[in-house]
Amino acid sequence: MKHKHINIRLFKTTAGSITILLAAAFFSCKPNKAEEIKELTNKEELPSLILKDLTSIVSDSGRVKYRFITPEMAQYDQRSEPIVDFPNGLHLYVYNVNEEIEAQVRCNYAIYHQNEELWELRKDVEAVNTNGDVINTELMFWDTRNKKVYSDQFIKISTDSEIITGRGFESDDRLENYKILNISGILHIDEDALESGSSSGN
Template identity: 35%
Template sequence: MLFLFALTFSSCENDIEKVSLVTGKSKLPIESSTDMEILYSDSAKVRVKVNTPVMNRFDGENPYTELPKGVSVKFFDENLNVTSTLTSKYAIRKDNENIMEAKNDVVVVNEKGEKLNTEHLIWNERTHKIYSDKFVKITTPDKILFGNGFEANQDFTNYKIFNIKGTITIDKDEHTPNP
């Protein structure tokens, strides 16, 4: 009887990692929100506005915030004028690093109407830079640039393509309808 009692106690010991794997609790968010708007300010002035339909925050050694239904970001100057926008179908923010990765149909548009298209982009909140090592397409009023990798300020007014693959010049006369 004592042997059976000892066997029962030893078999009831649960490894927390095994329990987490079975229950899936380690993958549950600590906070979930819908229709979120997050404002980032500097010196009491709004600099960035982030909107997302769904936000899930996860804790742990490397906490992160997942935006599984996409994100819309507006960057502002000191006068609250929108200087650029960023949208994507998915994003994840690494909370300890202040870095947001935007994925799947990423589009950035600046105040001049220049547009960046890529499938993966990183926004570094500390350095105020956006960059990618993936294929990018930048459309301006007079040309389309293709390349692999780029870096820009978060306003997307000063950018550099690292490995240009091609340039297409847009002839404005071809797109102008005849009177």
């Protein structure tokens, strides 16, 4: 199935539009009936936009910042805290100023919190930086406004030389300058031993 390619800024809402909606509700002369209140409440829970098999680019001043691929995206603009929901997960690419991929993340479920500009990545999250370090967890927050990544869950980081496990994680948005807050184990990988073992088996 071919993916739809969209190059739009999905995640911007204006304070003006929110103000207008609030003003319209406040100055309404006719009292709301129970059915109307229920309909309004239900409307907040209904997505304003649903897209399937989507590839989208998020840019700033003409420069590509993010690209994501997802089976399904649902946007909820009517909520007091608007979100974009990815019920079947996504593959997120992060680009540097030269529009080169510097990090990428896969997960099986995600939410983008529009007001906070915050990605909430859940369920079998795997992130990879340009050095090839692989970070695995069940929950990761990506704060694009403050350019940081963090988690309070179990974390496993696999590099060329070691595997580190622990709980709690902090990093820059390039996933390069990271630290595990509470380390529970470090396994050093002996590449020479692995290569000799592989050779002897042939």
